[in-house]
Amino acid sequence: MPIESSEPNPLNSDRPSTIFQAVTVVGGGAWGSALAMTAHAAGRDTTLWVRETDAVAAIHRDRRNPFLPQHPLPDAIKATDDLAEALSGTQLVIVVVPSQFLRPMCRQIGAHLPPGVPIVVCSKGIENDTGALMTQVIEQELPGRPLAALSGPSFADEVAAGQPTAVTIASADLAGVTADSAPQTLAARVAITLATPSFRPYLSEDLVGVEVGGAVKNVLAIACGIAQGRGMGSNPRAALIARGLAEIKRLATALGGQRETVTGLAGIGDLTLTCSSEQSRNFSFGKALGEGRTAEELLSNRTSVVEGVVNARSVAALATRLGVDMPICQAIDRVLHGGLPIDDAIELLMVRPLRAESAALEKLIKLPHPSA
Structure with a gap:
């Protein structure tokens, strides 16, 4: 179950937001690795799923991902090529795979992820055959799943280096919120989960x-x-x-x-x-x-x-x-x-x-x- 944050909530200081303590990043390229490092820096228990077995071996051997070799991964970040293992016990999934691979990836995720666990999509694109946006692909493959999208000006190398970065996190449940309900929206909870002194999320209701x-x-x-x-x-x-x-x-x-x-x-x-x-x-x-x-x-x-x-x-x-x-x-x-x-x-x-x-x-x- 998600745990309550003891930190002050910048959205509404009267009510704490519920953070996601266990975070899994699906996609071990440069951007996925940088996001895993961000989640770890925010104090989260972080797992990184990497498709390539040799990349996982390199991480285990010297803590360096060949897709982002200039930045060693902290020892506390768990890297695995076993998707079931990566998703076991997670409270939030961040998907960072190429856009045209998202649909088959969703089918694999659905076989292991319990209903109700939210997904944040960081893949950027429009599906070729259907013209669907990435959240629409997830909705079609994993109906009823809470969804958010993360995007913004963010080179992986600079994020991993801790350079100041601002991004947007969007979720549809922000539409029509009140000051009292805003902290419990998915975008707010993801923002609180990932925010660090160098990684600043802004919120939006406009997924499209x-x-x-x-x-x-x-x-x-x-x-x-x-x-x-x-x-x-x-x-x-x-x-x-x-x-x-x-x-x-x-x-x-x-x-x-x-x-x-x-x-x-x-x-x-x-x-x-x-x-x-x-x-x-x-x-x-x-x-x-x-x-x-x-x-x-x-x-x-x-x-x-x-x-x-x-x-x-x-x-x-x-x-x-x-x-x-x-x-x-x-x-x-x-x-x-x-x-x-x-x-x-x-x-x-x-x-x-x-x-x-x-x-x-x-x-x-x-x-x-x-x-x-």
């Missing part, structure tokens, strides 16, 4: 907005990386970030999300980070594309997943199905999966019909570009 921001920003980061690889300066990147943010807003609102969320940590915060640094796998992948390497060559040499490659297709397909205008994401999809040359994609984006920037006017104004 948080998830759309996390999925689309990886596609836009490839676009920004391509611009960098082509030797372009700051102007193109700023334009891609600003107009990419407009695409995130359109898709989020079409799915029932809030425009306000897109201007927060899980939207522009994560977008700016991912589109501005080679620490981002998606940005560095795009940069290599812009320099002339092929997607096939780059993907064949990687051990980690480049989410933006997969999600370019799923985001573009979902936008088409919903009638949402997302020209940057659709151009990246055509470059990666349709054989469109990069220079042609850039030209097509620049000579599209001229539009208004504001949401109120963009559907009313469409002027032919004189260079088209």
